[in-house]
Amino acid sequence: FEQFGLFNIKMDKMMEAFVAINNSDAGDTLIKLWEPADFFDGLRVWSWGKNYKDTKGAKPTANFENYTGVISIPAGKSIDFVTYFYTLKDMQNVTMANTAFTGRLDVDKQIYEVGEDQSINFQSQIGSSKDYRNMNLKVLLTDIDGVVMTQFSKEEVSAVSPTKLYNGAWKINLNDKAVESGEYIVKLELSDTNNVLVFTIESIPFLITK
Template sequence: DIHIELSDYAVVAPGGGLTDNSHFIIPTSEVIIEKSKDNWMGMTGDVISWPSVWSKWSNFEQFGLFNIKMDKMREAFIAINNSDAGDTLIKLWEPADFFDGLRVWSWGKNYKDTRGAKPTANFENYTAVISIPAGKSIDFVTYFFTLKDMQNITMANTNFTGRLDVDKQIYKVGEDQSINIQSQIGSSKDYKNINLQVLLTDFDGVVMTQFSKEEVSAISPTKLHLLSCPSSYLYFFL
C-alpha cells in the first residue's frame, strides 16, 4: 500500500483582492485557532464560535490561520464574499466526507506590513493518512464558481447556491403560525424556466409543509432570484 496525506490548496481573491467589506462564509458553529501573529486571534487550540468578529476581513488584523474539522461542517463548501466588488467565490468538494478538515489563513488587512504579502485568502482541504492499495486509485472533485451580488450563503451545491433568512430557526406546531422569509438564489450556470419550492421540514428532514412554489424564468451566476414573503401563514398537515 501507498500511504499519503493529501491537501487541496487554493489562493483566492474575489474582486481582485480582499477589502474591508469581504467576509468568510463557512457552514460551521466553531473553528480552532492554529496560529496567528502575536496570538491576536487567541492561543493555539482555542475553540472559537463561528461566525467570529474576524469572519469579516476588516477585523482580520494580521496573519492568522484557523482550522475547521469536517464533522463540524453542516455542508461541504466554503465561500468568501467581497461586497465592495459584488463578487462571491465558492469552493465545493465531493465526496463531502473525503477530507478530514479545512484550514483557512490570510495575511490580514495589514498585509502591506509583510513583504510579499497579498490581500488574499487561502483555503486548504486536507486528509489524514490515506492508504491506497497497489493498482488502485482514489477520486475526489473540487468545484469553484462565482456569483454576482450574492449577499450571503446558507446552502450550496454544484448547481445552486443561496441564502434563506427566516425570523426563527425552530417552529413549534400549534404555537407558531407565521413566518418571515427572505431568500436569494443563484446558480453555477444559466438555467431557464425552473420550478422553485421552499419547504418546511422537521429535524429529520421530513417535509411538513410547502411554504412557496413558483416558476422562475431565469437564474444564473449574474441573475439572482429574490424571494420576500413577510408574515406568511403556515399550514401543517399531520
C-alpha cells in the same frame, strides 16, 4: 458576509464541501468546491475572521480537526482532487452549495411564540454556475425529522444565472396555521423543466412555542 470567508464540510446529496469568499465592495462571491467531496466527511475546519489575525487563538493559526476518524491516506499515496470555481454577483450569504447551485435561506428568529409573534419571516437567494431557465420552486415547512407539514408556496423561476439571482421572501402566519409546539425547518426545493429535483436549501431549525 458577516465574516470574510466561510468553509463548510456538511454534505448531503445536494451539497458538497465548499469555500465561499465575498468581496463586499465589488459585490462578487467566489465559490470553490472539490471532488471527491466525501473525503471531507470527517474533517472540520474552523472558520476565520475578516483578516488573517482575526482568529480564535491568540496567534494566527490554521485549525483542522478529524472528528470521525474516517480519513485515511495509505503510506506513499495521495488523494487527487478536481477543483471547481465559479463566481456570483450580489450574493449576500451562502449556506449551501454544489457545482451547479449556491443558495441561502434565513429565518428572522430562532424562537417564535404563538400569540406574541404574528408570523415567521424568511428570505432566500439562489444563484448558479451557469444559466438555467424555467425552473420550479416549492417552499415547504417540515418538522425536525424532515417530514413535510405543509407546502405554502409554489412558483416558476424564469431564470437563474451567476449574475441573475433568484430572490424570494415569504411569511407564515402563525395564527392561520394549526402548528403544534416543536422544532421546524423551512425547505426550498428547486426542480428543472422535467420536474427533477436539482437543488434544496434548508433553514436552521427554529422553535415554535405556545
